[in-house]
Amino acid sequence: MRPEGLLLRRELSIALRSPLAWLQAALSALLVGHGFVLAVDLYAAASRSVGANVLMARELDPLFGVVAPTLGGLSVAISLLAPLVGARAIAIEKERRTWDSLLLQVGSPRPVLSAKLAAALAAGSLQLVAPLLLLGAWVALGGHLGAGETLVALLGHALQLGWIVAASFAAAAFARTFAQALAASLVVVIASWAIDASEGLAALAWLGAALRFSVSTQLAPFERGIVPLSGLVFFVGLSAAAFALAWASRRRAVALAGVALAGVALFGAGSSRAWDLTELTRLSLPPAAVRELRALEQPISVTVELDRDDARRQQLERDFLTRLRLARPDARVEFPPDGRPAIEGDRTEGYGRISVSAGAQSRETFSTSRRELTTLIFEAAGRPLPSWEQPDYPGYPLVVEGTRRTVVLLWAYLLVPGLLAAAGVLACRSPPRRRSR
């Protein structure tokens, strides 16, 4: 076997026979399970109120109602627990005093670091087992899941896991101890949370400009079934940069590659190109409108006079702007209030106005309706609104109650974490020790 294969086997054995790997998976399962139970209960309550109303039933979307909240718990678990396995890969060797010896034995840091990172990712990936088992239970209960969109949501969290593991791995390459590496990793996690909090906390408002660099911002499209180029570049680029940084701890010259990769990741985070993999491409504008928008030669721009914390702006972002960017990634979107000092109550007369333009022509409205805004774009371009026909998403109401709910509770709080803990005990148990003298 080649040295790379031998190293990978060694590292996988060390990572997957560590009680810590299974403990983080079991704790993560509890967090994810709790999110799943809450989501199933809320979904059941909403489904009960729908009754036979077809229009209301269309609003019941398992991706938003069950998958996203379940994976929300996973996101927290990854942020808090994945550093344990990421940092341990290198820190444990340092604490055992075998790190330098291993690197010298192999002769090059790259194969050692690659094998260690791969093993840490494998151990971290144990956190993905619980959501898979829980979403499997949802299907077993008769719930609906769109395969593509669910996989996209899971992909986003797998990428987040990769980034957190790689970041803590890099921290361990420079730290002397496991505790130092963990502390440094948590600083990265908390920095991302602080950026998220900047939206609602005046003291952190200065971080608002960095919002697109937060993990939550980059994860959001994945949770909605959209594959954004920005998110792919952000997570893959930062993970690669972290790996290069870990490598630079032994070969300084590689640091430049790390800085370049981080630059690409942060620059790429601003990309608007994305792919809608939702069932019936329901997050896109109607197919005819998409075709015609792409056929327009004029540049499209949208100017939104709404504050960052305004619910209308958030709704506009989720709805029209997401759909517009899917059709026209080159569309320019500006929010002038972001550049003004935020003084409570100081809102200009034109606050709430949305201007759309196609080439030199522009139109204005105070409506956030996607149809209204699309119509105005075509008006400005001198074209009629194309057919607005789009297949209706049927919606999938599901009431889980009685015995079935009890099964959900047992599955989420007991069986899934218990299965992971039991698997951990089996993987980590010491074989009977035989001594022959």
Place this chain on the structure above:
Amino acid sequence: MSVALSLEGVSVRRGGRTLLHAVSFEVTAGEIVALIGPNGAGKTTALEAAVGLSAHDGEVTAAPLYWLPDEPAPAAELTVAQHLELGRALGGAGHAEAQALRHRLGLDGLSDARCGTLSRGESRRVMLHGALCSGRPLVVMDEPLGTFDPVQLREVAGALREKARGGAAVLLSVHQLADAEKVADRYVMLHEGRALAVGTLAALKRQAGLAAGSLEDVFLALLGAGRAA
């Protein structure tokens, strides 16, 4: 014999202190050289400079090497058999050679034990197996003989000599002079970061002006002269 390791005027400074003062010595293929000296003499510092783990002035030329630090712990998650096999495969040793070494180091009965359950001495023997299985022409070890009983020490010394007979150069630091005498062909005696003497026991005796005596007698004589100087 070819030179596997050469230190030429190597100095190490850390935190404003000079830990090693222009130390020079060589280790050639097929010999075992022991770094000896009192606590704080600079043995570990010299070894770390030799293997490239610490910044230094002066010239170090080393063949591809295997480094065994002081008190390393084998991966607690692996069984002894897994650890030894991975070490053998990475080191490029043959199965028969590794098996013979395992037997010699008294590791046969520990194959199924998790490394995390081993005693200090057992761990040290497991780590030593990896060093001796290595196909590298130079093996550098920091205090590898620390916790062995006389019987084990004899076996380990035999294994080290066999390694050297196979053409490897072995450099090790040894705290116990009696142990060093059992193992090494030549000695580098360090005191306060300086090499007081380099050579065989006979050469050191000549330098100390002793007609007879053990390594310890020579050490004390040279140390006394070094302190007086």
